[in-house]
Amino acid sequence: MKIRTGFGFDVHRLVEGRDLWLGGILVPHTLGLLGHSDADVLIHAICDALLGAANMRDIGYHFPDSASEFENIDSKVLLRKTVGLIASKGYRIGNIDATVCAERPKLKNYIPQMQKVLAEVMNIDVDDVSIKATTTEKLGFTGREEGISAYAVVLISKD
Template identity: 70%
Template sequence: MNIRVGFGYDMHRLEEGRELWIGGIQLDYPMGLQGHSDADVLIHAICDALLGAANLRDIGYHFPDTAPEFERIDSKVLLRKTVSLLREQQYAIGNIDATLCAEKPKINPHIPSMQAVLSEVMQIPVDAISIKATTSEKMGFVGREEGITAYAVALIEKR
């Protein structure tokens, strides 16, 4: 059995005038995350975890923030392309375990919707996607409500 584990981390600054996309869904919040794409911090961390597990470098390598074709792109497209890269290397996704860190908005009510969307995009069962939410207890840039971070671990298996 050839299994691998990868770790992903991402952070984005909150800014006014942007939509807030996390886990493939839009949240109703007066600020969004700053970035070249839609800045979906959770999807970006998951992509990095998957790419790292397969030793395929990172999200910035495959989808650079200097490339005009990725400007304002829906991060679900990036995740689909990431899953395709893994499948080309004969890897299947075992499970994802992720944590979002934000003071606001509250993430917990949205977790089932995020799991459903990510399950469809990655073509894996909903119960293979764990998403947890926490705060930073008012410490650091997350605590000051300046940004949101996400951490993800992915297990993949060679077919």
């Protein structure tokens, strides 16, 4: 069995007039994330981690922001496509461990729903999707509520 790990990171700016999508769910907030797609930083970090683990470059390579077909796309679609890409090389997901950095909104009550949605999209057990949330104690762009970032580590394997 071949086992590989991958790391992903993403960040998007918070702006008025956009919905806040995190982990595949709509989170009530006065601001949303700016991006070519729905700007779901958590899903984007997971996609990058999966692609990196399979040595398949990154999310921007496969789903460029210059392509109109990805404009305002639901990031769950990108995640499903990413799982298909790594499967084409024979890999399956072992587990995901991710952290979202946001001063506000508080995310702890949304994490179980995010885990459920992401597990369904990736066709894995909900217990294999760990999501944590933290603040930066009012430091940096996150602390000033200018943006939200996410980190993800994944384990993939093939026989």
